[in-house]
Amino acid sequence: MSPIYDICIIGSGAGAGPVIYELSKAGYRVVVLEKGPWYRTKDFTKDEITAVRRSVYTPNLKDEPQVIESRNEDGDWEAESTFESGNDFWNGSCVGGSSNFMSGFFFRMKPGDFRLRSKYGDIPGANVVDWPITYEEMEPWYAKVEEVVGISGKVVPHRFQEPRSTPDFPYPPLSVNKVAEALDEASQSLDYEMIPTPRAILSQARTRRDACYYSNFCGSYGCASDAKGSARVALIREALLTGNCTVLPNAKVYHLETDGHHRVKKAWYYDVEGKKQSITAGIFVVAAQAIETSRLLLMSKNKEFSQGLANHHGQVGKNLLFSGGGIGSGLLYRHDFDPKTFEAFMQPGLFVNRSIHQFYEYEDEETGRKQKGGAIDFLFEHANAMTRAIKQKWGKDDQLLYGSAYKKRLYRYFTEARKIKFEVFNDWLPTDQCFVQLDPKVRDKWGDPVARARVGYHPRDLEVGRYLSAKGAKVLEALGAKNISWSVSGAPPSNLQAGGCRFGKDPKKSVLNPDCRAHEVDNLYVTDGSFMPTGGSVTYTWTIYANAFRVAQKIIDRLSKSDL
Amino acid sequence: MPLYNDTGNQQSTPGRPSLGRRRFVRQLVLLSLGSQIPWWTACDTAVKTLNTGGVLTASQAEIADFVFDWLLPDDSHGPSAREINAYPFFLWVLQDPHYDPEQQTYYKQGLDWVEETCVEDYNGPFHTINIRQRQTLLDKIRDTNWGESWLASMLTVTIEALLGDPIYGCNPNGASWEWLGHQPGQPRPDEHTRYPIILNRKMEGHPITKIDQL
Numbered sequence: 154m155s156p157i158y159d160i161c162i163i164g165s166g167a168g169a170g171p172v173i174y175e176l177s178k179a180g181y182r183v184v185v186l187e188k189g190p191w192y193r194t195k196d197f198t199k200d201e202i203t204a205v206r207r208s209v210y211t212p213n214l215k216d217e218p219q220v221i222e223s224r225n226e227d228g229d230w231e232a233e234s235t236f237e238s239g240n241d242f243w244n245g246s247c248v249g250g251s252s253n254f255m256s257g258f259f260f261r262m263k264p265g266d267f268r269l270r271s272k273y274g275d276i277p278g279a280n281v282v283d284w285p286i287t288y289e290e291m292e293p294w295y296a297k298v299e300e301v302v303g304i305s306g307k308v309v310p311h312r313f314q315e316p317r318s319t320p321d322f323p324y325p326p327l328s329v330n331k332v333a334e335a336l337d338e339a340s341q342s343l344d345y346e347m348i349p350t351p352r353a354i355l356s357q358a359r360t361r362r363d364a365c366y367y368s369n370f371c372g373s374y375g376c377a378s379d380a381k382g383s384a385r386v387a388l389i390r391e392a393l394l395t396g397n398c399t400v401l402p403n404a405k406v407y408h409l410e411t412d413g414h415h416r417v418k419k420a421w422y423y424d425v426e427g428k429k430q431s432i433t434a435g436i437f438v439v440a441a442q443a444i445e446t447s448r449l450l451l452m453s454k455n456k457e458f459s460q461g462l463a464n465h466h467g468q469v470g471k472n473l474l475f476s477g478g479g480i481g482s483g484l485l486y487r488h489d490f491d492p493k494t495f496e497a498f499m500q501p502g503l504f505v506n507r508s509i510h511q512f513y514e515y516e517d518e519e520t521g522r523k524q525k526g527g528a529i530d531f532l533f534e535h536a537n538a539m540t541r542a543i544k545q546k547w548g549k550d551d552q553l554l555y556g557s558a559y560k561k562r563l564y565r566y567f568t569e570a571r572k573i574k575f576e577v578f579n580d581w582l583p584t585d586q587c588f589v590q591l592d593p594k595v596r597d598k599w600g601d602p603v604a605r606a607r608v609g610y611h612p613r614d615l616e617v618g619r620y621l622s623a624k625g626a627k628v629l630e631a632l633g634a635k636n637i638s639w640s641v642s643g644a645p646p647s648n649l650q651a652g653g654c655r656f657g658k659d660p661k662k663s664v665l666n667p668d669c670r671a672h673e674v675d676n677l678y679v680t681d682g683s684f685m686p687t688g689g690s691v692t693y694t695w696t697i698y699a700n701a702f703r704v705a706q707k708i709i710d711r712l713s714k715s716d717l
Numbered sequence: 718m719p720l721y722n723d724t725g726n727q728q729s730t731p732g733r734p735s736l737g738r739r740r741f742v743r744q745l746v747l748l749s750l751g752s753q754i755p756w757w758t759a760c761d762t763a764v765k766t767l768n769t770g771g772v773l774t775a776s777q778a779e780i781a782d783f784v785f786d787w788l789l790p791d792d793s794h795g796p797s798a799r800e801i802n803a804y805p806f807f808l809w810v811l812q813d814p815h816y817d818p819e820q821q822t823y824y825k826q827g828l829d830w831v832e833e834t835c836v837e838d839y840n841g842p843f844h845t846i847n848i849r850q851r852q853t854l855l856d857k858i859r860d861t862n863w864g865e866s867w868l869a870s871m872l873t874v875t876i877e878a879l880l881g882d883p884i885y886g887c888n889p890n891g892a893s894w895e896w897l898g899h900q901p902g903q904p905r906p907d908e909h910t911r912y913p914i915i916l917n918r919k920m921e922g923h924p925i926t927k928i929d930q931l
């Protein structure tokens with residue numbers, strides 16, 4: 154009996170969206186199993202209680218914890234459930250996944266990122282490899298994302314501008330706050346190249362999507378105008394229009410069953426009532442975000458795959474990646490600027506959208522060798538009022554402030570200054586100390602073992618982070634900011650996850666082949682960030698989208714040749 | 718732990734302020750406390766009548782009400798705890814079935830610890846001491862590890878009430894936003910999208926095949 158669906162996709166975020174879109178458009182019968190609910194555009198508000206304080210868009214950690222292993226003060230690995238620590242590694246559990254809540258700072262990886270090892274050499278303690286494909290192979294897919302998902306920006310020549318097949322972005326840059334101009338001047342005075350930050354946000358309306366209305370609450374919030382290029386709006390909604398796509402929300406996949414011939418035959422999931430159900434399909438694509446993708450493969454062990462699906466060589470879960478880097482900030486005080494300028498700085502909504510890529514590569518001062526650097530993005534502190542107010546409750550010597558003293562401080566903070574920040578992105582080098590396995594004890598509400606992620610970092614990540622942060626701080630200084638501070642740590646940013654199912658040519662050292670098909674399972678693909686063997690020094694999502702478009706085409710090519 | 722890309726998120730667990738689970742717990746100084754408990758519980762009737770929401774004892778309610786005043790006083794500079802309805806908001810938090818139950822217990826435990834400290838210091842329950850004594854007591858408690866961590870969590874609740882959407886019964890007419898020159902984002906929550914109504918989406922499991930079901 155032939156399966157009802159040609160393709161079953163697990164997850165519905167950035168890694169899933171392009172496959173859902175392309176396969177539905179090509180006329181294949183597509184089913185999507187998404188563990189979270191379906192939030193519609195009209196469900197999304199800018200309510201801080203909903204989006205941030207009660208974390209409505211992610212699972213309750215009591216029901217669905219993960220376990221994070223990090224080094225304690227003595228240098229030993231210590232495991233703690235995220236329910237205990239409160240350090241949530243879920244990013245968006247609903248149709249469209251985290252892409253609903255991203256801020257859409259979008260960058261392509263650069264040609265050198267695809268061949269890190271040949272370009273910069275081995276780094277002791279790091280599992281650096283070249284990608285099995287080149288930037289040139291990825292370029293058309295980057296360009297496709299610009300069109301289909303919608304990216305706004307402006308190409309300006311700079312030292313590390315990636316080669317492009319089109320002259321500029323399809324959407325003009327978003328409007329910016331006056332501070333962008335001031336940042337341009339500040340960087341000029343330092344001889345730094347400041348460039349506009351591209352965003353996966355529509356600056357102009359298009360069919361079924363309005364333009365950005367500068368809501369001032371972008372990251373962590375769903376978009377009420379559909380300007381943000383989430384997989385839900387830009388891709389899944391279009392797929393539904395074809396009539397070929399079915400989305401099952403609240404369907405949590407827990408096992409992929411194989412047929413004894415190295416093929417997946419069924420995806421087993423819990424429905425909204427917790428009942429076990431299954432779906433049969435010709436091809437299966439997993440895109441559950443890096444940690445959960447590895448977990449699902451490890452959970453799908455059986456006689457045929459005793460160590461987990463596609464894991465004969467013990468590679469599943471290995472070389473997990475986050476983004477290395479740091480964060481810095483400074484305050485723009487009213488009394489340091491003329492009134493008109495300060496009022497312009499205080500204007501809410503408009504973006505900063507400025508970045509520096511000049512230090513994507515730099516010379517190590519000691520060795521004189523060229524080494525990989527990274528990117529610096531500038532932005533205002535998030536507009537979340539409660540979050541900002543909560544940070545003000547600790548006074549000098551970290552003593553709790555309260556009463557009139559607290560009120561005065563709060564008032565000054567909100568009315569007399571605006572915080573400008575920078576975020577540094579550099580490689581989180583792949584190491585043997587960053588991986589996913591199944592926790593031997595902790596179980597989720599369905600009784601399944603949860604993911605246990607060890608999140609070790611490489612010391613080089615911190616060195617590069619510090620180098621870049623010092624540059625970011627200089628810019629803030631030249632801008633006239635005060636109270637400048639920055640910090641670089643090896644704590645992983647939980648919202649930027651990749652790796653765990655590397656793609657590569659050698660089945661012994663990678664889980665996926667260059668087409669992102671499992672070496673060991675003929676009809677299994679992985680299309681979220683898990684495939685990335687190294688992460689580049691920019692945010693991941695544009696690359697995740699682009700690669701998923703690339704893989705979608707590989708799947709269509711195969712299906713059209715009836716290779717399956 | 719950093720979260721990049723303008724997340725504005727504190728990475729808190731649903732219903733849990735940012736302290737996570739590492740809270741300081743009060744070490745009991747067991748005077749003749751056991752014998753005293755029935756006495757002040759029995760005195761509950763003497764306590765100011767406050768709505769306890771079925772989740773607090775009368776003495777817990779009285780202490781909570783005072784703590785909010787102490788954290789955000791009426792000092793003619795911006796809204797006070799009373800004006801932002803901090804105490805009713807707190808009851809709503811305690812009644813929320815989706816909130817972390819351990820955190821809810823922690824809030825209440827802290828109220829009991831204040832009572833216990835009061836008995837140790839003043840030989841009587843909180844409602845019997847005057848305002849100056851209450852302030853001195855809270856100042857002293859703030860200087861202990863457990864007190865500071867508990868008061869910090871109570872201040873977080875106060876801040877939620879101060880800057881939350883008026884739909885939650887706090888921050889009437891957005892007065893605190895106005896005070897701080899803060900523009901709330903649009904759209905604001907309504908009766909269909911407010912917390913916890915929005916959680917109902919998690920109960921829908923029907924397949925979606927058409928765009929009009931979006």
Ligand SMILES: Cc1cc2nc3c(=O)[nH]c(=O)nc-3n(C[C@H](O)[C@H](O)[C@H](O)COP(=O)(O)OP(=O)(O)OC[C@H]3O[C@@H](n4cnc5c(N)ncnc54)[C@H](O)[C@@H]3O)c2cc1C
Binds near residue numbers: 164257405406721
């Ligand atoms: C607040 C925030 C800001 C961000 N800002 C940026 C930014 O500015 N730039 C940028 O490049 N990136 C940003 N990101 C990151 C970006 O959102 C992610 O890189 C991207 O969405 C990852 O795509 P994904 O497909 O791997 O995972 P997701 O988009 O998270 O999708 C995974 C989906 O799989 C589902 N799932 C998981 N397990 C199962 C299962 N067992 N069964 C069924 N479904 C399952 C999940 O519920 C989820 O919907 C941000 C993220 C957040 C949270």
Ligand code: SF4
Binds near residue numbers: 355371372376
């Ligand atoms: S309207 Fe603009 S700023 Fe607001 S969420 Fe949408 S894309 Fe972000």
